[in-house]
Structures are given as structure tokens and as C-alpha cells.
Amino acid sequence: MSVMGNLYVWLDKRVKYTDDEVSEVLGLAIDPDLQTSSRYELCRRVENEFKLDKEAFWTLQSTQKIRFAVQSVRNMKGPSKFEMGY
Numbered sequence: 001m002s003v004m005g006n007l008y009v010w011l012d013k014r015v016k017y018t019d020d021e022v023s024e025v026l027g028l029a030i031d032p033d034l035q036t037s038s039r040y041e042l043c044r045r046v047e048n049e050f051k052l053d054k055e056a057f058w059t060l061q062s063t064q065k066i067r068f069a070v071q072s073v074r075n076m077k078g079p080s081k082f083e084m085g086y
Contacts (some may be wrong), residue, residue, distance in 0.1 A: 023033040034042065043058040043065075050057075050072065055066065 019035075023030055030061045034045075037045070040058060044054075046052070047054060057068070060068065
């Protein structure tokens with residue numbers, strides 16, 4: 001899995017994304033500084049925001065990154081009113 005991840009990173013460095021691909025993701029407007037950030041720079045921002053060790057997020061496999069993001073959002077949102085019995 002890590003070989004494929006390394007290959008993906010190598011390929012991703014060579015891809016030129018269009019403005020449409022970086023300016024909005026699933027209806028969420030992306031700030032200009034994030035539009036021009038590399039994959040590594042974006043991972044470093046996640047590490048800084050969540051106070052993770054350097055390269056801790058960067059070295060995760062893609063599915064682990066998604067799982068971390070989903071769980072983090074869930075933790076930030078807290079339980080819904082329905083889940084709390086309202």
C-alpha cells in the first residue's frame with residue numbers, strides 16, 4: 001500500500017490542476033492560499049491545526065487520512081439533538 005501511496009505522491013507533484021479543481025471542492029470555496037498549496041503543505045497545515053507531530057498526517061495512508069478527518073469533524077460537531085433525545 002505504501003508503494004502505491006508513494007507513486008501517487010510522485011504523480012500528484014506533476015499534475016497541473018485547473019482553477020475549477022482547486023477553487024471549490026464539493027461546493028466548499030477554497031481559500032486562495034490553499035489552492036496553491038502542495039499535497040505536503042496541506043498535510044503540514046493539518047498537522048499544525050491538530051497539533052500532530054511533524055509528518056504524522058503526511059505519512060498516513062489516504063484512507064487513514066479520511067478516517068481521521070471524519071472522526072475529527074464528528075468530534076467537533078458533538079452529538080445531534082436527536083442523539084441527545086430532544
